[in-house]
Amino acid sequence: MLKAERANWVLKRLEELYPETPIPLDHTNPFTLLVAVLLSAQCTDERVNKVTPALFKLADHAAAMQHIPVETIREIIKPCGLSPRKSKAIADLSKILVEQYGGEVPEDFAALESLPGVGHKTASVVMAQAFGVPAFPVDTHIHRLAQRWKLTNGKNVDQTERDLKKLFPKESWNKLHLQIIFYGREYCTARGCDGTVCEICTTLFPARKTPVVTKK
Missing domain, CATH: 1.10.340.30 (Hypothetical protein; domain 2)
Incomplete structure (x- = not known):
């Protein structure tokens, strides 16, 4: 798959897995x-x-x-x-x-x-x-997964943010950044998946044998 095709597949799959994206941090204003x-x-x-x-x-x-x-x-x-x-x-x-x-x-x-x-x-x-302003906050989960899915070269979180903003529609950013976090916590954890275990990693890269080392 080309990068754009991977991004489109990820977008659709995460929407299926996480149609609702409650904000993880409790707040009132x-x-x-x-x-x-x-x-x-x-x-x-x-x-x-x-x-x-x-x-x-x-x-x-x-x-x-x-x-x-x-x-x-x-x-x-x-x-x-x-x-x-x-x-x-x-x-x-x-x-x-x-x-x-x-x-x-x-x-x-x-x-x-x-x-x-x-x-x-x-x-x-x-x-x-x-x-509700379109933004794409990149935390450690997003930075890790974007590298495993080859959506960025992963030099740093700033580069990851720029790359993801180019790949995904602006109207998807606010929901998608939470969907990626949820998936990273549940399936593609730092230790539980090395780029060769979870559903999205194995679907995007079925022939991958070598673990992906996350660039900080």
């Missing part, structure tokens, strides 16, 4: 989603979802969060890891949102990426999942 995505860095969504109820009970909007002491935030989010950095980022971005954006999360990539602790992937998730 763009602010709580932003905080949850920030906390998910080097942490599982499952753990984030266990931690955030206590945090959001104290404050679920920037106007309230700006008054929560950093030490209090840090103690609550400690199970998520990197708590000193993440707690400071949450406190600082809350103040900035109040001072510069009327307490609201801006619907703008550049504005989001200028906030403390918010990189391109976090901004992309918020734009896609909170505001």
